[in-house]
Amino acid sequence: MSYCRQEGKDRIIFVTKEDHEIPSNAELIAEDPDDPYEEQGLILPNGDINWNCPCLGGMASGPCGSQFKEAFSCFHYSKEEVKGSECIDNFRNMQECMQRYPELYPQEEDKESSPEAESNSGSGSALLPESDSTSATSTPEATASSDSTSPTDNQTAS
Amino acid sequence: MLTCRTVWKKLAPLARASSTVCRQNVRRAGLTNGRIPAQTPAAHMSTGPTGGGGDNHLYVLLVGTVALGGGVYMYQTLKGDQKRYQARIDEIASRQQKPTTEDQATPIQSEPPAVEAADTEAVPQPEPQAAPSPEEPSPPAPDAEVVAPSETTEPPAGVDSTPASLKVPSHIPYLLIGGGTASFAAARSIRARDPGARVLIVTDEPDLPYMRPPLSKELWFSDDPSVTETLRFKQWNGKERSIYFQPGSFYITPEELNTAENGGVGVLTSKRVVHMDVRGNKVKLDDDTEISYDKCLIATGGVPRNLQVIERAGEEVMLKTTLFRKIEDFRSLDKVSRNIKSITIIGGGFLGSELACALGRRSNESGLEVIQMYPEKGNMGKVLPEYLSNWTTEKVKKEGVKIISEALVKSVICKDDKLEIQLKDGRLVKTDHIVAAVGLEPNVDLAKSAGLEVDSDFGGYRVNAELQARSNIWVAGDAACFYDIRLGRRRVEHHDHAVVSGRLAGENMTGANKPYWHQSMFWSDLGPDVGYEAIGIVDSSLPTVGVFAKATAKDTPKAATEKSGTGIRSESETEDTATSPVASSSPAPAMVEHKDDYGKGVIFYLRDKVVVGIILWNVFNRMPIARKIIKDGEEHADLNEVAKLFNIHED
Numbered sequence: 147m148s149y150c151r152q153e154g155k156d157r158i159i160f161v162t163k164e165d166h167e168i169p170s171n172a173e174l175i176a177e178d179p180d181d182p183y184e185e186q187g188l189i190l191p192n193g194d195i196n197w198n199c200p201c202l203g204g205m206a207s208g209p210c211g212s213q214f215k216e217a218f219s220c221f222h223y224s225k226e227e228v229k230g231s232e233c234i235d236n237f238r239n240m241q242e243c244m245q246r247y248p249e250l251y252p253q254e255e256d257k258e259s260s261p262e263a264e265s266n267s268g269s270g271s272a273l274l275p276e277s278d279s280t281s282a283t284s285t286p287e288a289t290a291s292s293d294s295t296s297p298t299d300n301q302t303a304s
Numbered sequence: 305m306l307t308c309r310t311v312w313k314k315l316a317p318l319a320r321a322s323s324t325v326c327r328q329n330v331r332r333a334g335l336t337n338g339r340i341p342a343q344t345p346a347a348h349m350s351t352g353p354t355g356g357g358g359d360n361h362l363y364v365l366l367v368g369t370v371a372l373g374g375g376v377y378m379y380q381t382l383k384g385d386q387k388r389y390q391a392r393i394d395e396i397a398s399r400q401q402k403p404t405t406e407d408q409a410t411p412i413q414s415e416p417p418a419v420e421a422a423d424t425e426a427v428p429q430p431e432p433q434a435a436p437s438p439e440e441p442s443p444p445a446p447d448a449e450v451v452a453p454s455e456t457t458e459p460p461a462g463v464d465s466t467p468a469s470l471k472v473p474s475h476i477p478y479l480l481i482g483g484g485t486a487s488f489a490a491a492r493s494i495r496a497r498d499p500g501a502r503v504l505i506v507t508d509e510p511d512l513p514y515m516r517p518p519l520s521k522e523l524w525f526s527d528d529p530s531v532t533e534t535l536r537f538k539q540w541n542g543k544e545r546s547i548y549f550q551p552g553s554f555y556i557t558p559e560e561l562n563t564a565e566n567g568g569v570g571v572l573t574s575k576r577v578v579h580m581d582v583r584g585n586k587v588k589l590d591d592d593t594e595i596s597y598d599k600c601l602i603a604t605g606g607v608p609r610n611l612q613v614i615e616r617a618g619e620e621v622m623l624k625t626t627l628f629r630k631i632e633d634f635r636s637l638d639k640v641s642r643n644i645k646s647i648t649i650i651g652g653g654f655l656g657s658e659l660a661c662a663l664g665r666r667s668n669e670s671g672l673e674v675i676q677m678y679p680e681k682g683n684m685g686k687v688l689p690e691y692l693s694n695w696t697t698e699k700v701k702k703e704g705v706k707i708i709s710e711a712l713v714k715s716v717i718c719k720d721d722k723l724e725i726q727l728k729d730g731r732l733v734k735t736d737h738i739v740a741a742v743g744l745e746p747n748v749d750l751a752k753s754a755g756l757e758v759d760s761d762f763g764g765y766r767v768n769a770e771l772q773a774r775s776n777i778w779v780a781g782d783a784a785c786f787y788d789i790r791l792g793r794r795r796v797e798h799h800d801h802a803v804v805s806g807r808l809a810g811e812n813m814t815g816a817n818k819p820y821w822h823q824s825m826f827w828s829d830l831g832p833d834v835g836y837e838a839i840g841i842v843d844s845s846l847p848t849v850g851v852f853a854k855a856t857a858k859d860t861p862k863a864a865t866e867k868s869g870t871g872i873r874s875e876s877e878t879e880d881t882a883t884s885p886v887a888s889s890s891p892a893p894a895m896v897e898h899k900d901d902y903g904k905g906v907i908f909y910l911r912d913k914v915v916v917g918i919i920l921w922n923v924f925n926r927m928p929i930a931r932k933i934i935k936d937g938e939e940h941a942d943l944n945e946v947a948k949l950f951n952i953h954e955d
Contacts, residue, residue, distance in 0.1 A: 156691065156848045156849075156850065157849045159943075160851075161947070163853070166947075166953055170945045170946070171945050172948070174932055174933070175936045183818060183819060206496040207491070207495030208495075208554055211499075215499065247553050249552075
């Protein structure tokens with residue numbers, strides 16, 4: 147049975163599971179997907195790539211950032227039947243660059259894309275501390291070491 | 305979120321295909337010179353001339369001619385460029401104002417594509433060197449130098465008559481003062497948004513940018529005896545990482561910064577900025593070096609506060625006192641705590657409580673006496689409502705900590721190599737070492753010389769909603785007193801805020817003009833039973849409404865991480881795998897206890913009936929809902945209804 151108590155200015159409510167199963171009547175304001183203030187996901191409303199997406203980790207900003215951007219842009223805008231088939235050179239450049247920095251982009255030859263990569267797509271504002279979706283990038287062999295910081299909350303892009 | 309996932313899913317197989325094909329082709333081309341590599345995708349392959357036999361000769365001739373032509377063109381361009389560059393240097397030297405790099409950038413950008421067009425490769429790229437093929441004579445290395453010189457006031461490597469004596473660049477487009485979390489986040493943001501950006505971080509610490517939270521949490525729980533050297537810790541998902549955001553290879557040296565082809569981030573360690581000339585857009589370091597900038601970020605963080613009584617107590621007491629903030633403080637405290645019998649932490653906030661718990665845990669093995677004293681009634685007394693603060697204090701005591709609450713320190717003396725802390729109510733505490741965790745003093749040393757406003761209420765540099773102090777100066781992190789559109793002017797000293805504000809500052813430094821909007825969060829774990837995440841203004845002086853469920857054994861950070869084997873969960877809920885429901889050995893059924901058990905729930909902090917802060921108490925992965933509620937800023941008649949949105953009874 148739910149009950150409630152007041153301790154000075156603080157109110158304490160204990161609720162049972164049953165009570166909370168009744169749907170909430172609290173109203174939230176509808177989200178505006180084009181709100182320029184909001185954090186964006188990987189793809190911006192106008193179709194461009196958001197290079198600052200935390201989901202990319204440090205890929206777009208590291209030493210191989212420009213190669214990565216080219217490769218991914220080429221792929222993103224590719225209209226070929228096999229998407230990105232004309233981007234081989236870009237990916238190769240990127241891989242060559244990454245091989246020069248094994249510490250940043252650990253080369254794991256036989257690994258598939260890390261599962262974390264996919265589970266971390268479109269994360270929110272703050273940077274992810276652990277090996278995040280950067281590992282999904284580029285070659286499956288290269289699981290990029292993650293970039294910085296904090297735990298973040300799951301800010302959905304839309 | 306889903307878009308990203310599908311994109312990655314598509315990307316990976318292609319990359320896989322491309323890389324294996326690439327490698328195969330490279331190998332084949334090397335061995336079978338002139339044969340068409342099998343399975344070449346329809347698109348152009350840079351490796352391997354096509355056809356064989358007679359075509360080969362023609363091809364080689366063609367390539368040779370083109371390369372020669374390209375070489376000639378390039379030589380001429382280089383010469384002309386140097387002339388232009390020299391003229392520009394003279395101009396800059398005579399000018400008072402900062403040079404804009406934009407007009408310098410364009411001539412550079414236009415050259416390499418022109419050079420590239422001469423190659424048969426014809427892959428359009430801004431960087432001249434990006435795609436040399438093994439078969440083709442690639443443009444010689446000096447290409448890189450073409451890009452570099454116009455960006456910097458330093459003489460180009462090829463033609464200097466005087467050797468480049470400057471170790472540090474005398475001009476940098478993006479200067480970041482301070483080498484902490486906010487600074488690193490800004491650097492990353494700038495690099496992501498401004499291709500080829502050159503960013504210089506100047507820090508007075510000897511270390512590269514690192515994250516602070518593990519210094520008072522995870523690093524203490526590591527089993528590795530060399531943890532003070534490696535500074536590696538286990539995350540919630542079991543994977544290890546270093547506290548450094550990036551290893552050294554991520555950065556380039558300040559010397560290379562202005563000549564690097566694609567720019568980069570350089571870190572200048574152990575140097576302090578002592579003077580800032582806003583009118584001249586330049587700063588002066590403690591070794592008298594001057595650096596001019598186009599855009600500057602001040603992310604100087606702060607310095608731990610000390611108790612006046614300790615400061616006045618003399619050298620002996622100061623030697624036995626630790627002010628905890630940096631890596632060196634962690635190392636020295638770790639060392640000290642192993643060699644003493646009793647340690648006292650003064651301060652009942654985040655840092656003090658976390659350190660107390662961390663040391664308290666050690667006390668089980670080592671017999672170290674851990675005392676925590678503070679003026680409030682309970683741990684986190686300024687953050688949590690009283691009932692929760694009391695509950696938390698009990699938990700902290702269970703971690704092996706001796707709590708002395710409502711303690712005001714009157715004096716501290718050193719006697720017989722022990723410290724004696726005299727409290728105002730007469731109590732005397734004898735201990736071997738003190739850790740003072742009594743707050744942070746924001747570092748506003750540059751305010752005077754720069755003419756920047758300092759906030760009298762919150763401390764720190766006063767900036768607007770876009771984190772801007774003055775025209776080309778932004779401030780982020782602990783040192784920024786900013787205008788939060790939703791919650792009003794504030795200054796936040798949390799890790800996630802440093803990341804969020806650093807990122808935002810970086811975006812605004814590259815032209816975004818976005819205000820602080822995405823609310824940052826913070827978290828704390830105090831032992832295996834108490835873990836919470838919070839967002840917004842969480843001040844215990846505000847009226848609160850707490851909605852709790854009856855706790856089961858599953859609802860603890862310990863349970864949430866048991867699967868991964870880590871003891872403490874210090875990350876937030878984004879990590880999907882972390883919150884997979886743990887089948888605990890014997891789930892205690894939800895039961896009504898005689899004593900209130902605040903196992904898990906949501907606490908709302910109200911200001912004028914509007915929710916301005918939320919704590920998620922042992923409830924994880926719900927931060928987006930909390931953020932949404934604060935963003936809406938609505939008056940809700942029944943907060944229990946709002947609490948339903950969090951589904952607190954579920955995992």
